[in-house]
Structure formats: C-alpha cells, structure tokens
Amino acid sequence: MSATTTPLQTIGVLGAGRVGTAVARQALTTGYEVKIATAKPAAEIELIVEIVTPGAQAVDAAEAATADLVILAVPLHKYRTLDPGLLAGKAVIDVMNYWAPTDGEIDDFEHDPRTSSEIIQEFLVGARLVKSLNHIGYHELEEDCQPAGAADRRALALAGEHDDSKALVAGFIDRLGYDPVDAGPLAAGRAYQPGTEIFNGSHTAPVLHALLAAAPAPAFH
Numbered sequence: 001m002s003a004t005t006t007p008l009q010t011i012g013v014l015g016a017g018r019v020g021t022a023v024a025r026q027a028l029t030t031g032y033e034v035k036i037a038t039a040k041p042a043a044e045i046e047l048i049v050e051i052v053t054p055g056a057q058a059v060d061a062a063e064a065a066t067a068d069l070v071i072l073a074v075p076l077h078k079y080r081t082l083d084p085g086l087l088a089g090k091a092v093i094d095v096m097n098y099w100a101p102t103d104g105e106i107d108d109f110e111h112d113p114r115t116s117s118e119i120i121q122e123f124l125v126g127a128r129l130v131k132s133l134n135h136i137g138y139h140e141l142e143e144d145c146q147p148a149g150a151a152d153r154r155a156l157a158l159a160g161e162h163d164d165s166k167a168l169v170a171g172f173i174d175r176l177g178y179d180p181v182d183a184g185p186l187a188a189g190r191a192y193q194p195g196t197e198i199f200n201g202s203h204t205a206p207v208l209h210a211l212l213a214a215a216p217a218p219a220f221h
C-alpha cells in the first residue's frame, strides 16, 4: 500500500517496557520526536528513559496521547487502565497480543470470539486503531530493518477500520525499515495473532500477501 503524505512528526508511546522502548528507539533513529509514558508520573521514569531511550521525552500518559501517532505497548491485561478519552480521535497502533500460555487466561479475551484488537477498539471508543507491530519481537525491531527496495526487506501487516490511520501507520512502518502490508479490516488481524504462521515467522511482502490471502476470511460481528 502507499505511504501517507501527511507529515507525521511525533510518536507517543504508552508503555516503557520491552516493546515500547524498542519502538521508541527505532522511531528516534529514523527522525521522529518521541514522547514516552507509563501509568506513573513522568518524573518517575525520567532517569530510565534517559538511559534506555536517549533522546525520548519522558511524559505523562496524557501528553503522550497528544502525539500524531500513539503506540499502545502495555500488557494486554492492563488495557482497562488506559483512558479512552485521551485516545478518542487519535491514530493508535495496537501492538498488544493475547496469548493465554504466557498471559494466563483473561476472561475478556478467552470468552469473546473477536480478536483482541476488536475488543480494544470497542473499549477505546473513538480511537482510530490499527493492529500492527505485534508480530515482530521487540529484539528484532532494531535489527531486521532495511531500506525501502531491499529485496528481502521484512514486511509487517496492519489492519484497521480507518483508512487515514492505516495510511499514517503504513508510512511509519516504512520509515522504521519495513514494508507495510494492508491486511484489511481490524478482524483480519486474526491472521497474524499469536500461534499463526505469520506471527511465528519473518516474511517479505510477497510472502506476507500470500499468507494473508490464504488465511480464513475474517469473521464480521
């Protein structure tokens, strides 16, 4: 898919754990301004942010949510601690996964046939959610990046209901060093949830397109 022409400057990251800090560092490397937050006050994470993601600004969650694009990198079981009001109208990447063998069984996800991102979208009413960056390991994000046009460039899928958000996210993924591949609506993210072939591997865009095409059609609710 084509990258956005909208100027995207600021990335807000909610969650300063393994994934949040890796995304923050890669975004900084590629020229974005990065604001990173946890549930704690900014002052409590200033030092660790300076060490782990030098160049990023430690902020409160409310300020991170003012960025052009917000990355949700909190443990899935904590999603209800997010404030939907902060994210209404915002382009948001949901990097979170539900995987009972490691997360333990979480009722909200275990007994609902929808994908975790559809459930998160319902909770974050008004957010323009895109499921992506969930199927690359945090340790790989800064290693597997390649310039556009590289023959074996790794591809990352994205899915969502909002074309403007998807275009923004596609441009972001491309700048991070990966080929963005539009999987379709949010429900199509089922094809790259934990346990799937896409989730478990590293794929170029043609292979990812083929795997997405071979995946069962997303269920609509």
Ligand SMILES: NC(=O)c1ccc[n+]([C@@H]2O[C@H](COP(=O)([O-])OP(=O)(O)OC[C@H]3O[C@@H](n4cnc5c(N)ncnc54)[C@H](OP(=O)(O)O)[C@@H]3O)[C@@H](O)[C@H]2O)c1
Residues within 6 Å of the ligand: 014, 015, 016, 017, 018, 019, 020, 037, 038, 039, 040, 061, 073, 074, 075, 076, 078, 081, 082, 095, 096, 097, 098, 133, 134, 135, 136, 137, 138, 139
């Ligand atoms: N590990 C991977 O390679 C990988 C790859 C792709 C996707 N994922 C998914 O990404 C998600 C995060 O994984 P992780 O390994 O990065 O988790 P993690 O290392 O446990 O970090 C989670 C971070 O979220 C913060 N947090 C918790 N509640 C918050 C809130 N309401 N607002 C802002 N920040 C909050 C935590 O800080 P405080 O508790 O101090 O606030 C912590 O900094 C998971 O759903 C995981 O499945 C993981």
